[in-house]
Amino acid sequence: MKILSFKNGFFDLLFRSNKTIMEPQTWPRDLDYEEKNVGYDWQYPKGGIKCKNFELCGVVLPKDWWLYKARYLCTACHDQFGTWSGTNIMTGEKIIKTGKGVLEFKDNIECPICLEENVRGVNQPNCEHIICLKCFKRCYYGDEMKESCPKFPYPELINEYYDDQENPKWKTDYSLIEKYNKDLDEWDDKKLRKFQNEENLRNCSLCRK
Numbered sequence: 001m002k003i004l005s006f007k008n009g010f011f012d013l014l015f016r017s018n019k020t021i022m023e024p025q026t027w028p029r030d031l032d033y034e035e036k037n038v039g040y041d042w043q044y045p046k047g048g049i050k051c052k053n054f055e056l057c058g059v060v061l062p063k064d065w066w067l068y069k070a071r072y073l074c075t076a077c078h079d080q081f082g083t084w085s086g087t088n089i090m091t092g093e094k095i096i097k098t099g100k101g102v103l104e105f106k107d108n109i110e111c112p113i114c115l116e117e118n119v120r121g122v123n124q125p126n127c128e129h130i131i132c133l134k135c136f137k138r139c140y141y142g143d144e145m146k147e148s149c150p151k152f153p154y155p156e157l158i159n160e161y162y163d164d165q166e167n168p169k170w171k172t173d174y175s176l177i178e179k180y181n182k183d184l185d186e187w188d189d190k191k192l193r194k195f196q197n198e199e200n201l202r203n204c205s206l207c208r209k
């Protein structure tokens with residue numbers, strides 16, 4: 001399991017999509033986009049492709065992502081902002097999402113929520129209203145949670161660990177990993193509960209869509 005699937009696994013837990021995620025290519029590959037949007041992170045130090053909402057989610061996608069989801073959205077953006085239908089596996093309730101998927105950014109707006117002026121904004125996934133990035137992130141990501149995410153205790157070994165988690169040496173030689181995994185589980189649960197409790201925040205505060 002790589003960090004990417006862990007990060008997005010949080011949303012997979014909430015929503016089990018009927019289709020779309022691994023559906024073969026339904027959109028044409030966009031080489032121009034790929035060329036202009038190379039992104040780097042620890043998973044893709046030689047370069048991957050930025051999610052179209054990179055400014056919000058910060059996710060770098062693998063180079064072959066177009067095979068699976070050629071709109072260049074990461075799983076979390078697709079789940080939260082995109083168009084799909086599925087079942088909430090916690091409640092069994094049917095979910096139909098009709099969001100835009102790719103969000104638009106705009107400079108110099110006045111945010112209708114915090115009333116700050118001349119800030120960078122983003123349009124809501126289900127309507128045309130624009131709010132500032134800060135307010136958007138607070139609603140969708142509960143930003144303050146990110147800060148409290150447990151840090152892997154051996155940063156220089158993080159790649160090696162996620163590539164081969166079953167290796168017994170992690171249990172015997174690296175005593176802090178067990179606690180890290182426990183903390184991570186707890187943090188994930190807390191995040192999930194917070195996310196569910198704040199469902200109402202993820203409707204536009206102006207039109208409730």
Ligand SMILES: [Zn+2]
Nearest residue numbers: 051057074077
């Ligand atoms: Zn994304």
Ligand SMILES: [Zn+2]
Nearest residue numbers: 111114132135
């Ligand atoms: Zn705001």
Ligand SMILES: [Zn+2]
Nearest residue numbers: 127129204207
């Ligand atoms: Zn609205």
